[in-house]
Amino acid sequence: MTDTLIDPARSALLLVDLQERLLPAIDGGEQVVAAADWLAGVAHELELPIHATEQYPERLGATAGPVARWVPASQCHTKMHFSWAQDPSRAGVRLPEQVIIAGTEAHVCVLQTALGLQQLGHQVFAVAEAVGSRRAADRDLALARMRQAGVVIVGAEMVAFEWLQRAGTETFRRLLPCLREGWQPTA
Helix, strand or coil, X not given: CCCCCCCHHHEEEEEECCECCCHHHCCCXXXXXXXXXXXXXXXXXXXXXXXXEEECHHHHCCECHHHHCCCCHHHEEEECCCCHHHCHHHCCCCCCCEEEEEEECHHHHHHHHHHHHHHCCCXXXXXXXXXXXXXXXXXXXXXXXXXXXXXXXXXXXXXHHHHHCCCCCHXXXXXXXXXXXXXXXXX
C-alpha cells in the first residue's frame, strides 16, 4: 500500500552506489551526498539498518566517505547487476518491508533496484533530493517513472519525521539540533 507512513520498526535505508569516482560526474552530486549523509545520520541515531551497494568498486571506487561512516562493513554490498534486487550479493540479506532508497544513478541503478525490490514485495520510498544522475533530465525521468510504478517519492525531512513519529521523546530531543537545521543544500 503506497499511502502508508514510514514505520521505523519496518524500514531500512539503502544507499545505492554513492561512490567516490562516480559522484563528481553527478549533476548536483555534492547535494545528493549531503542529503544522503544527513538521512543516514538520522537512521544511525535511531539504530535503523543501513545498507549500501557499490557497483564495480574496482572502477568506480568505494562509497564516499561522508556516507560510508554510517554503513557497517557487513552491510556494504559489491554488485555487478544494475539492480541490487537481482544481484547475487543480495542473497541472504533480509530487508524489512519498507526500503528507503537514495543514491546514483537515478535512471539506472536506483530505478532498477527500486522496481526490483517492489517486485520482491517491498514498499519502496525514493528520497528525491538524495538521488542523482549525470544529467538532471535523467533524474527527473527516473523519479517520474518510479512514481508511476508505485514507488513513493519523499523528502529527507519527511522520512526523518516519520521515523521519529512524535515529539517530546528523548530521541527527539537528542536529534532536535539536526532537525532544526534540517537538510540544507550546499551553497
